[in-house]
Amino acid sequence: MTEQPEVESIWPVQDQIAAYLRDGILNGDFQPGEPLPSSRKLTERFGAAAQTIKNAMGILEKEGLIYTRRGAGIYAREHRQRTMTPAEYKTPPTDGGKYQWIAAAERKGLAGRSELLEVEEVVPPHLVREAFGLGEGATAILRRQVMFLNDEPCELVEVYFPLDLGQGTPIAERRRIKGGAGRVLAEAGLPPLRCVDKVAARWPTPHQQQALKMPTKLPVLRQFRVTYSTGDRPIQAEFMIKAGHLYELEYEF
Structure with a gap:
């Protein structure tokens, strides 16, 4: 792994x-089964005490990134972060079949599924009201769900x-919709034509952390998408909160 110059950090050493x-593990600089730098090297680089290094390893172990071989050291584990391509998932399946997100996961050898949590009429956040041109106190329909890869949120x-x-319409009902809400809109003459x-x-x-069962203090990717249809009418706005240790996004221009 290419060494970076030392810099000041406000983070605790662990x-x-x-x-x-x-x-290094997520970028492939430490390959699965490859030993990580020794405690001596980490001490030289970070000036860390043995307990501090142990605490750092505990963080990575909770994230499923390392494993220990007794008496032989600590090794990189094959990470679970997967590359997803959002541009492929905006169009609802024409046959009313699986979400394209789930179908794409299956093509990568993963088991994808969704769990519907809530369907309700609510006053939406500012970004949604702005996208829909709604005033203060105006409401919209919210559908909230959790997506899983291999049974992990x-x-x-x-x-x-x-x-x-x-x-x-089925969008307002608390039940799964075959083919997704996008199919309902498309059949009503409002297909998705443009996404931002x-x-x-x-x-x-705290709510996001609990729903995603975040193993440690990790960031999430917040993807806010507005979908437009005929006449550039906004037909849905969504927040996709992705666990940072399980996802990266790929865009092609």
Whole structure:
């Protein structure tokens, strides 16, 4: 792994060590089964005490990134972070089949599924009201669900729909929709024609941390998407909160 110049950090040393090793494992600089730098080398690099190094290893072990061979050292484990391509998932399946996200996961040898948590009429957050052109106190329909990869929660999805599009349709009902809500809108003459994504890294809220069962203090990717249809009408706005240790996004231009 290419050594980076020493810099000042406001993080505790154990978090610095964990971040350094995590980055190497996720980037492939430490291959699965490859030994990690020795305690002596980490001490030289970070000026860390033995207990501090042990604490850092405890963080990475909780994240499933390392394992220990008694008397032989600590080794990198094959990481679970997967590359997903959001541009492939905006169009609902034409046959009313699986979510494209789940189908794509299966093509990568993963078991993908979703669990519906809530369907309710709510006053949406500012970004959603702005996208829909709603005033203060106006409401929208919210569908909240958790996505799983191999039975591990990886993404919390909160999708908002304008009331006039969702009321009286399966979108407003607390049940799974075959083919997804996008199919309902497409069949009503409102297919997804354009999406705008904003992606940012954030610390998870307590609710997000619990829903995703975050193993340690890790960031999440917050992807905010507005989908537009005929006449450039916004038909849905969604927050996709992705567990940072399980996801990376790929965009091609």
